[in-house]
Amino acid sequence: MSKGIFTDKTRKPAAKEIETAVGRAGKNWKELNDYFGSTLKLRGELRFYGVNYGWAIRFAKSGRSVVALYPDRDGFTAQVILKRDQIEAAYEHGVSAATKEAVDRATEFKEGRWVFIHVDAKSGIGDAVTLVKARLNIG
Numbered sequence: 001m002s003k004g005i006f007t008d009k010t011r012k013p014a015a016k017e018i019e020t021a022v023g024r025a026g027k028n029w030k031e032l033n034d035y036f037g038s039t040l041k042l043r044g045e046l047r048f049y050g051v052n053y054g055w056a057i058r059f060a061k062s063g064r065s066v067v068a069l070y071p072d073r074d075g076f077t078a079q080v081i082l083k084r085d086q087i088e089a090a091y092e093h094g095v096s097a098a099t100k101e102a103v104d105r106a107t108e109f110k111e112g113r114w115v116f117i118h119v120d121a122k123s124g125i126g127d128a129v130t131l132v133k134a135r136l137n138i139g
Helices: 016-038 084-094 099-106 126-136
Strands: 043-048 055-061 062-072 076-082 112-120
Touching: 016 043, 016 055, 016 062, 016 076, 016 112, 016 126, 055 076, 062 126, 076 084, 076 126, 084 099, 084 126, 099 112, 099 126, 112 126
Parallel strands: none
Antiparallel strands: 043 055, 055 062, 062 076, 076 112
């Protein structure tokens, strides 16, 4: 199963399609997108990551990927790649038990652990923000 629902490389989803897909999690989607773009000054762009991941909004700083948001039905998945010291920083700032479990079970690659957390209408966006701040080494 893919991380997002838009898995056709030849068909880039429009903003309205993404908004419809994330559905009840739309408020969280908008809030995170606004926060990453306006507050953290990250540059967002829609990119395709293959059929196992699909289209996502990738936020980057100085050309370096920081976080990707994969739209899903009534929710979305946030992907943050963290190095060991960034994981420790995230834990120090506090994340939920579910996010800690996701970090602990994440596969570690050369560039760090690929952490995926699901966000829907009921889950908060605080953990996604905490992981991104850890990635950027800001408190």
